[in-house]
Amino acid sequence: MKDIRKAAIETQTVHAGIGEYEFGAVVPPIYQTSTFKFENVAHGADLFAGRGDGYIYTRMRNPTIEAMEDAIAVLEGGAKGLGCGSGMAAIHTAFAATLKAGDHVVSSESVYGPTSTLLKTVMSNFGIESSMVDTSDLDAVSAAMRPNTRVVYVETPGNPTLVMSDLRAIADIAHKAGAVLIVDNTFMGPVMQRPIELGADVVIHSLTKSLNGHADVVGGIIIVKDEDMYPHFRKTLNQIGGVIDPFNSFLVHRGLKTLALRVERASENALKVASFLEAHPKIDWVRYPGLPSHPQYEIGQKQMSGGGMMISFELSGGIEAGKTLMDNVHLSLLAVSLGGVESLIQHPASMTHASMGKEQREQAKITDGLVRLSVGIEHVDDIIEDLADALEKC
Ligand code: LCS
Numbered sequence: 001m002k003d004i005r006k007a008a009i010e011t012q013t014v015h016a017g018i019g020e021y022e023f024g025a026v027v028p029p030i031y032q033t034s035t036f037k038f039e040n041v042a043h044g045a046d047l048f049a050g051r052g053d054g055y056i057y058t059r060m061r062n063p064t065i066e067a068m069e070d071a072i073a074v075l076e077g078g079a080k081g082l083g084c085g086s087g088m089a090a091i092h093t094a095f096a097a098t099l100k101a102g103d104h105v106v107s108s109e110s111v112y113g114p115t116s117t118l119l120k121t122v123m124s125n126f127g128i129e130s131s132m133v134d135t136s137d138l139d140a141v142s143a144a145m146r147p148n149t150r151v152v153y154v155e156t157p158g159n160p161t162l163v164m165s166d167l168r169a170i171a172d173i174a175h176k177a178g179a180v181l182i183v184d185n186t187f188m189g190p191v192m193q194r195p196i197e198l199g200a201d202v203v204i205h206s207l208t209k210s211l212n213g214h215a216d217v218v219g220g221i222i223i224v225k226d227e228d229m230y231p232h233f234r235k236t237l238n239q240i241g242g243v244i245d246p247f248n249s250f251l252v253h254r255g256l257k258t259l260a261l262r263v264e265r266a267s268e269n270a271l272k273v274a275s276f277l278e279a280h281p282k283i284d285w286v287r288y289p290g291l292p293s294h295p296q297y298e299i300g301q302k303q304m305s306g307g308g309m310m311i312s313f314e315l316s317g318g319i320e321a322g323k324t325l326m327d328n329v330h331l332s333l334l335a336v337s338l339g340g341v342e343s344l345i346q347h348p349a350s351m352t353h354a355s356m357g358k359e360q361r362e363q364a365k366i367t368d369g370l371v372r373l374s375v376g377i378e379h380v381d382d383i384i385e386d387l388a389d390a391l392e393k394c
Contacts, residue, residue, distance in 0.1 A: 004074055009191050010260045017071025017253060028067040030250045034058050060238050064246035068253040069221065072211065075190040075256070076203050078223035080230040082237050083249055087186060087206025089242030090220030091115055092122070094182055094202055095151065097236040101127030103150040108135040108165060109364040110158030111184065112206075113353035116360060119153075132363065135165035136296050138173065145177045154200075155184040157300075160312050160348040160372040161365055162187075162287040164296035167303055171199025186210075186339070191263045192306040196225050207244070210309070210339030212255040213262050219244045219252055262341060262377055266309035269383060270375035274311045276384050282321065282391050284369075286313040309375045310338060312348075318369040321394040322347065326371065328390035331382055338374035343383055345373050 004016050036055040038044035047054050055061050069081030084090035109132040119130040131144040135154050152174040156165040174181040182202040183195035189210045195203050205211055207219035224230050274288035289300040290307020315321035326334050332343040336352050349368045353361055
């Protein structure tokens with residue numbers, strides 16, 4: 001077919017990363033092997049010296065992993081992808097590839113709890129300082145920049161507050177200061193938001209979420225914008241070792257084929273669920289990027305083509321009413337993770353963001369009563385009926 005990079009995203013999700021295979025197979029084979037045989041000693045030595053294009057060892061390269069990496073690099077409009085064992089492995093590897101002792105990071109304050117904790121513990125132990133700021137406020141981003149700021153790290157929409165940040169404007173601030181912009185695009189995904197087109201240098205995903213979409217894989221990926229960034233990132237990942245395996249890569253690549261359909265349906269459902277919640281007398285507030293009541297609605301309209309599947313809200317009865325709701329839903333599963341075919345509900349303050357501690361959560365405006373819902377692809381009437389029944393008990 002024509003250049004896959006020029007095709008529409010729906011076409012890319014189906015065909016990117018797919019090549020020609022033995023027997024005319026239309027799906028990449030699973031090369032479930034840790035190592036690859038050399039023809040002779042000279043051949044092995046050549047491959048280790050970077051001469052020739054063969055495979056050596058799966059931590060370094062594997063054809064099944066590469067097929068998935070190539071597909072997601074196409075979807076995100078980046079040069080190359082690097083499959084990792086989890087989203088956290090991807091984030092850690094990206095930091096290790098871009099930072100050294102004495103450097104400083106400006107990060108969104110509303111990020112996945114362990115990302116914040118990684119910055120404040122592991123990275124801090126290695127001499128890297130970080131400032132957590134409200135990245136929806138461009139003045140706050142500019143004010144936080146220091147001469148040694150090397151990375152600006154943004155989650156938009158942020159987990160779990162769904163605060164949105166203007167990626168083009170932040171890319172400008174970062175680049176003027178000689179820093180790279182790393183964007184965690186897990187919440188929105190490439191069908192609805194492509195950060196590299198908006199100026200990001202590196203994109204991160206937890207593949208555990210919508211890209212795989214079926215709650216049966218833990219994985220992550222780093223996408224680098226430019227080809228010349230890739231060798232250093234690949235060496236760093238190879239040294240740290242947090243790679244994904246061939247079978248999980250195969251599952252992610254399989255999940256990608258329905259990505260556009262899944263996120264479009266989930267997003268359509270989420271808008272209806274968010275509107276239902278917003279109109280419900282027992283709900284205090286709702287944050288959904290596709291609702292005009294969202295404080296950064298305009299930013300979302302500018303850089304995203306849909307509202308996504310994530311909603312956060314708080315009941316008028318606060319935390320206790322929220323717990324009653326979560327204990328009484330049946331269709332939405334009380335579980336962490338997000339972006340899959342099934343609706344999932346959870347309580348960030350005691351679950352995904354517990355590790356941050358109360359002080360960091362308060363700074364990031366993650367209230368104790370905040371309930372997070374990841375809307376799936378079930379029939380929206382059933383999702384709403386389940387929530388309505390549980391709300392009767394609150
Ligand atoms: N980035 C974001 C935005 C996330 O939401 C998560 C996980 C990660 C990175 C880390 O990915 P992992 O290592 O788990 O593959 N978020 C989760 C959440 O909100 N609930 O459970 C996991």
